[in-house]
Amino acid sequence: MQPTIADVARHAGVSTATVSRVINSQSVVAPATRERVQAAVRELGYQPNALAASLVRRRSHTLGVVLPDISNPFFPEVVRGLEDAAHASGYNVILCNSDLDTAKEIEYFEVLRQKRVDGLIYHSGTITADHLDAFRRLKLPVVLAATHDPRGELPCVLVDNRQAAAEAMEHLIGLGHGRIAVVTGSDPVSGESRLQGYRDALTRHGLTLDDGLALQAQWTADEAYQVTRELLKRRPLPTAIAAASDLMALGVMGALRDGGIRVPEDVSVIGFDNIRLAGTIRPALTSMSQPMYDIGKEAALLLIRCLAEEEPDSFRGRRLVLPHRLVVRESTAPPRG
Amino acid sequence: MQPTIADVARHAGVSTATVSRVINSQSVVAPATRERVQAAVRELGYQPNALAASLVRRRSHTLGVVLPDISNPFFPEVVRGLEDAAHASGYNVILCNSDLDTAKEIEYFEVLRQKRVDGLIYHSGTITADHLDAFRRLKLPVVLAATHDPRGELPCVLVDNRQAAAEAMEHLIGLGHGRIAVVTGSDPVSGESRLQGYRDALTRHGLTLDDGLALQAQWTADEAYQVTRELLKRRPLPTAIAAASDLMALGVMGALRDGGIRVPEDVSVIGFDNIRLAGTIRPALTSMSQPMYDIGKEAALLLIRCLAEEEPDSFRGRRLVLPHRLVVRESTAPPRG
DNA sequence: TTGAAAGCGGTACCAC
DNA sequence: GTGGTACCGCTTTCAA
Numbered sequence: 001m002q003p004t005i006a007d008v009a010r011h012a013g014v015s016t017a018t019v020s021r022v023i024n025s026q027s028v029v030a031p032a033t034r035e036r037v038q039a040a041v042r043e044l045g046y047q048p049n050a051l052a053a054s055l056v057r058r059r060s061h062t063l064g065v066v067l068p069d070i071s072n073p074f075f076p077e078v079v080r081g082l083e084d085a086a087h088a089s090g091y092n093v094i095l096c097n098s099d100l101d102t103a104k105e106i107e108y109f110e111v112l113r114q115k116r117v118d119g120l121i122y123h124s125g126t127i128t129a130d131h132l133d134a135f136r137r138l139k140l141p142v143v144l145a146a147t148h149d150p151r152g153e154l155p156c157v158l159v160d161n162r163q164a165a166a167e168a169m170e171h172l173i174g175l176g177h178g179r180i181a182v183v184t185g186s187d188p189v190s191g192e193s194r195l196q197g198y199r200d201a202l203t204r205h206g207l208t209l210d211d212g213l214a215l216q217a218q219w220t221a222d223e224a225y226q227v228t229r230e231l232l233k234r235r236p237l238p239t240a241i242a243a244a245s246d247l248m249a250l251g252v253m254g255a256l257r258d259g260g261i262r263v264p265e266d267v268s269v270i271g272f273d274n275i276r277l278a279g280t281i282r283p284a285l286t287s288m289s290q291p292m293y294d295i296g297k298e299a300a301l302l303l304i305r306c307l308a309e310e311e312p313d314s315f316r317g318r319r320l321v322l323p324h325r326l327v328v329r330e331s332t333a334p335p336r337g
Numbered sequence: 338m339q340p341t342i343a344d345v346a347r348h349a350g351v352s353t354a355t356v357s358r359v360i361n362s363q364s365v366v367a368p369a370t371r372e373r374v375q376a377a378v379r380e381l382g383y384q385p386n387a388l389a390a391s392l393v394r395r396r397s398h399t400l401g402v403v404l405p406d407i408s409n410p411f412f413p414e415v416v417r418g419l420e421d422a423a424h425a426s427g428y429n430v431i432l433c434n435s436d437l438d439t440a441k442e443i444e445y446f447e448v449l450r451q452k453r454v455d456g457l458i459y460h461s462g463t464i465t466a467d468h469l470d471a472f473r474r475l476k477l478p479v480v481l482a483a484t485h486d487p488r489g490e491l492p493c494v495l496v497d498n499r500q501a502a503a504e505a506m507e508h509l510i511g512l513g514h515g516r517i518a519v520v521t522g523s524d525p526v527s528g529e530s531r532l533q534g535y536r537d538a539l540t541r542h543g544l545t546l547d548d549g550l551a552l553q554a555q556w557t558a559d560e561a562y563q564v565t566r567e568l569l570k571r572r573p574l575p576t577a578i579a580a581a582s583d584l585m586a587l588g589v590m591g592a593l594r595d596g597g598i599r600v601p602e603d604v605s606v607i608g609f610d611n612i613r614l615a616g617t618i619r620p621a622l623t624s625m626s627q628p629m630y631d632i633g634k635e636a637a638l639l640l641i642r643c644l645a646e647e648e649p650d651s652f653r654g655r656r657l658v659l660p661h662r663l664v665v666r667e668s669t670a671p672p673r674g
Numbered sequence: 675t676t677g678a679a680a681g682c683g684g685t686a687c688c689a690c
Numbered sequence: 691g692t693g694g695t696a697c698c699g700c701t702t703t704c705a706a
Contacts (some may be wrong), residue, residue, distance in 0.1 A: 002476070004699055015677045020701060030675060045474070051449040052398065052699035055388045056682045062431070062452070070420070071413040071613065079618070080408045081436055092448060095432045096397070111429060114387040115399070137382070221617045250617045257619040276408065280558045281618050282594040317540045335591055341683055352693040355686060367691060389683035393698045 003044040003207055012040035023048055025172045037147050054116065063303065064112035066096040066105060067123040067145075072219075073247060073275045074292060075123070078145060081296030082121060089304050091118070100124060104173055105131075109138055121296075125187030125219075127154070141306045141315070145299040146290070147189045149318065155306065155318035157298045159290050161190055164324035165197025165244070166204075168270050168288040171326055172240045173205050176334045177268060181238040182209065183227060186217035194244045194272065213238055217248055224251030232259045239267060239335040246271035246278050253285070253331070264333035274327050284329035291322050298322065340381040349377035352562065389455065389617030397409035400640065401432040403442060404460040404482075409556075410584060410612045411629060412460070415482060416576030419458060422507045426641050428455070437461060442468075446475055453481055455642045458482055458633075462556075466490070478643045478652070482636040483627070484526045485656065490640035492655035494635045496627050498527055501661035502581070503535025504539075505607050505625040508663055509577045510542050514605060518568060518575040519546065520585050522556035530582045531609065550575055554585055561588030569596045576604060576672040583615050583624055590622070590668070601670035611664050621666035627657050635659065 009016045014033060021029050022037045029037075040046070065084055067075050078242065083093050094114030094117060096108040105124075112120060119141040124131070127149035135142045135154065144156035172180055182198045184193040195214070202209055212234060217223035224243060231237075241256075243249035244317075249271030253263055261315040263269050263283050271278060298320055307313045342360075346353045351370060357365050357443055359374045364375075391397040420430050431454060433445040442461075450456060456478040460470030461468070467548070472479045472491065481493035509517055519535045522528040533550070539546055548599050549571060554560035561580060565588065568574075578593075580586035586608030590600055600606050600620050608615060612656035634655055643652040 001585075005701095015678095016700075017702075018675085019418070021676090024701085026701095028675070033675080047447065049392070049699050050448070050452060051388050051392045051453050052682085054682095055386070055392060055684090055699085055703070056701045058682080060388065063619075069417065070407070071417045073410065073413070076408040076410070076413045079432070080406065080434060083407070084431060087433075092431050092433070092452065094429050095420060096424075096429070097417060110384065111387070113384050115397075115429065116386060116388050197400050222586070223616075225617075247617075250614065254617055254619050254621075257691080277410070277587065277614060280562075280591055282591050284591075322680060342685095343683080353684075354693060354695090356691085358692085363686095365691065370691080386683050389698085390685070391698095392683085392700090393685050395698080461683085499686075 002012065003050075005046075005048065007044055008037065008040045008046050012036045019323055020283065023025055032040060038273060050136035058116075060116045060118055061090055062092045062095065062115070062117045063300065064094050064108070064117040064120045066098050066108050066120065066276035068100045068125075069097050070095065073277070074245070074273055077276070077292035078123070078296035082145070082300045083296075085297040085300035086304070088308060089300075091300075091304065098124070106134055109134055112138060113138055115318050116305050117144070120300050121303060125185070125190060127189075138201045141303060143299050143303045143306070146295050150188070152317050152319070155315045156303055157302060157320040159320060159322050159324045160294075161193040162200065164288050164290070165194035165242075165272065167199040167324070167326055168242055168272060169198045169201035171286070171328070171332065172242060172268060172270060173201060175206070175240070175268065175332060177237045177240040178207060179213070179240075180207070180209070181213035181215060181231060181241045182244070183215040183217055183252060184244040185248070187215055191244060201239060202278060217251070219245055219248065221247045221251035221254070224248035225255045227260065228252045232256075232261070237261070239259035239266065240269070240332070242270050244272050246273045246275045246285060249285055249287070250281070263331050265336065267337070268332040270332050278327070279329060283331045286329045286332040287327050289325045289327045291324075294322055340383045342383075342385065342624070343471045344381055345374065345377045346382050350672050351391070358450060359615045395453075397453045397455055398427055399431060399452070399454045400428045400444070400637065401431050401433065403435050403445050403457065403458045405437045405462070407432065409467070410614070411582070412614070414629035415460070415633035418630035419637045420633075422634040422637035423641070426637075428637075429599070429642065435461070439467060443471055446471055450475055450477060455493055455644050456480070458636050458640060460484060462527065464526075478640060480636050480640045480643070483632050487525070489654050489656070492639055492652045494632055494639060494657040494659060496632075496661045498530040498657050499534035499537065501625050501627070502531035502579075502609065502617045503538040504661070504663055505609060506535045506538035507577055508623070508665070509579060509605060509607060510538060510544065510670065512577070512605065512669060514577040515544060516550070516573065516575045517544070517546070517625075518550035518552060519543040519581070520552040520561050520564060520578060520580045520589060521581040522585070523553055528581060535579055548574065556582055558584045558588035558591070561585035562592045565592035566596065569593075572596070576603065576605070577669070578604060579607050581609050583610045583612045583622060586622055586624070587618070587641055600668050602673065605669040605672070607669050615664070616666060618666045623666045623669040624664050627661045628661075631659055
């Protein structure tokens with residue numbers, strides 16, 4: 001059995017209260033006493049039971065993170081930022097993969113609540129009324145990472161998707177492209193606002209998005225590959241394609257390659273996110289960079305700050321918009337001719 | 338304040354013992370009583386405090402996972418497998434990024450111990466004597482994922498790296514390659530055993546690994562890129578390159594491309610791991626597949642089974658070797674001429 | 675400066 | 691079947 005605080009107290013000839021004081025370096029303990037206690041701690045190899053402490057303190061110093069799937073390359077970076085920030089502030093992180101499945105989400109919310117995590121970082125495509133309800137029932141501080149809720153109630157940290165997408169499109173237009181296809185995912189916050197952004201830029205330059213050139217895929221490389229293959233069956237081809245995620249851009253590039261079309265000589269491709277591998281593959285992918293690490297980090301920081309606050313409601317509707325940045329690499333070039 | 342078990346008991350006109358019984362659906366409770374209690378639970382929105390339960394049960398149903406860096410594409414899949422298995426068995430997972438920094442690892446071990454996780458899943462390149470000591474002090478069941486300890490004391494799940502690497506090399510040799518370079522990382526378990534495997538196959542076919550063709554990099558794409566650039570300055574070039582990870586293979590391919598060398602026409606490249614993106618990029622990467630998801634899953638399962646055991650020591654030295662599999666794609670082909 | 679003791683929110687043994 | 695109650699291991703008044 002592990003030694004308890006009582007063992008340490010006995011060993012040092014003091015009360016448990018005193019041991020507790022030196023462990024938490026609280027109030028003044030006589031130097032001599034402190035020494036004795038520390039010696040006892042060392043000798044017994046005492047490790048305080050955080051469960052017991054959390055029980056009385058009502059603070060577990062643990063955060064819950066629920067996201068769709070850690071194996072989607074977008075998330076590991078976010079989670080890394082998150083965990084780094086949490087760790088630096090003395091928090092740990094419980095990771096939950098929801099697969100965007102509401103039932104699973106609810107299930108996770110419940111255990112997290114039961115395990116008394118101090119707060120929750122949530123990431124998902126869409127925040128529905130059901131989510132809002134669930135969060136309310138949770139009675140736990142929640143911050144949204146890389147998404148936001150339609151009513152703007154929950155604090156969140158993200159980029160300006162619409163603006164960023166518009167700038168990605170501007171890049172293509174600036175290169176001289178006029179016939180441009182887009183491949184987007186289908187959720188309201190990332191998908192639709194990016195699509196809207198693409199449209200904004202097009203419109204601004206007197207261009208339009210042909211019906212046949214607005215492709216929809218499931219945020220996966222495979223689906224993007226498929227829709228692009230379909231696209232290639234129709235003529236004329238676009239001279240550039242904007243994908244709403246790098247993963248999808250990879251699928252697009254694969255389809256082009258397999259269709260005998262060169263990037264960027266025949267068709268330019270721009271992605272979104274700037275995942276690590278974007279610069280590693282060839283042709284290196286031009287991408288609208290989203291500061292994923294920072295999104296995670298800031299989300300954790302926001303949550304932790306919120307926990308320290310007397311008045312957590314002061315964080316209601318707080319919205320942290322992080323800067324995006326165009327990273328030009330090899331996959332985009334002026335159209336031929 | 339959250340309602341407690343006492344509130345529920347009062348509300349239902351029973352004792353806390355009875356409430357506890359219905360919550361844990363233990364021993365027999367009269368149907369009528371059960372109903373009343375359940376109603377009370379519902380009405381009050383009662384959520385049991387898992388901290389309190391864990392305190393007395395000495396089981397937190399939480400697992401610790403410490404790995405170098407979740408943003409390395411190898412880990413998300415492992416973690417996904419792990420978390421899925423844990424979730425299915427009623428466990429949660431605390432994620433820790435150690436950056437392979439011993440001080441950080443020790444720090445994590447301590448909090449995890451204090452938070453009374455039931456067990457630990459550990460992944461790292463090298464298990465040193467210090468690690469073994471730390472684990473012993475931890476007094477917690479530990480299972481190693483994708484690695485093993487030199488003394489074979491800790492249970493682990495991994496592939497046969499040496500054999501798998503040998504087969505990867507056989508593939509190249511079978512294609513007709515004779516002048517082959519390898520790029521490996523530097524840790525004993527994955528790095529050296531894969532290097533050894535490459536050598537085994539070469540030797541078996543009367544071939545040797547020239548000094549100039551045994552490259553060493555830090556398991557990153559960037560480093561692999563650099564060493565490959567260096568390699569390209571010397572002639573004659575190898576006709577094939579085996580990389581000990583897909584990430585490194587990506588770096589190798591990038592360097593080849595930038596050096597004007599085509600894959601697989603001029604040089605073949607084979608990776609190791611078969612990360613998700615291996616099949617997405619072009620040329621699609623031939624790779625020795627490691628069942629990352631299953632490694633995580635089986636590691637979690639092994640740990641959980643170990644926790645259920647009366648005699649945890651029966652798991653000492655248990656070693657689960659999962660099958661590897663060659664996945665041939667586009668990046669390997671017979672040498673020219 | 676230090677100690678006694680009342681919780682924190684459950685569980686589980688022992689009676690009835 | 692159900693209730694009383696002694697813990698689990700720690701924190702935190704309140705006194706001394």
